[in-house]
Amino acid sequence: MKIKNKFLISVVLLALGLTLGSIFNITAQGAGATNQAGTTDDPVVTKSYVDQQIQKALGGGVSTTPTTPTAPTTPPATSQPSDGKETTVVENTVTVVTLKPGEKLIAKAGAEFIIRSGKGVIYSGDANGVADLTDGKDIANGQAAGNNHLLSFPRDGRGIMVQEGNTYSLIVMVRGGYSIQ
Template sequence: MNVLKKHTLKFISIIVLVVVVGAIGWYQSAQADGSSTPGNIDDPIVTKSYVDQAVAKLVKAELDKKTGGKESGSATLEVVTLPWGSKLIVEDGAEIIVRSGKAVAYSSDKNGLSDLTDGLDIAPGKPLANNHLILAPRGGRGVEADPKQAKGLIVLVRGGYKVE
């Protein structure tokens, strides 16, 4: 009989051990499955406006990294009136549309502007057609009034520029 008691005691000990280990495992999984109350420190509730502001800050930070924190040119077309004898010098990638007057291309080197409407390259000193979209692929280029006329120009500009 002594052997029977020994096996029974062993069997009961194993069952108790399995039950205790199972209970501990169940308790830990219940704590880790996210059953915490929404809105507490472990599971905060945020509003859409908070998320929008946080995302906007991150996007601005990434854009500042890419552009070095500098503002690029204006995204809208700006009307510029050029008096006769002055030049409109634009920055890299600026766009120009001549609205009034006769204009010629200006460049400090032998390269000129791109007429995107007709798909042509315009050498310095050559006339620009009115109402055509002109691209300055590099800075230091622009337009000036045709020396054969006595009036200035009205142009639309998108991007950085200066009037000389």
């Protein structure tokens, strides 16, 4: 009889604990509870609403039409060096440059080139080369640069030229400053 009473008491206590636990199921505030998205504590908003609130905070009122950024329309700066060849320097725009055999396209520090057509080789006045960001390797002076590869020029004085023996022009997309020699 004692075993039966112990079993009955344990079943009753277990049922009572489950019942009380389900009744008093309350999450403590600040004890790791996260807010649900879309509630008043954590509302879901649209980009246009955020843009309007920023405009209000800046004192510009509410903008009803979205504005799109436009590229600067400044023409390229040109200069006439002492050797008579025109040098073009374009900053922060993408320019398509056609390089004839015998010419060198020299990059300013931070410029990026992509050879679109033709065969080009790296030109560098020192032992260091150019970073090929597409392949993740350095290309040394005189080595061929692959078409459609993003080339980064960390310092002035490095560039590309048409591969020796080719009679075709080299077409290059350039972002940053450059000069043709």
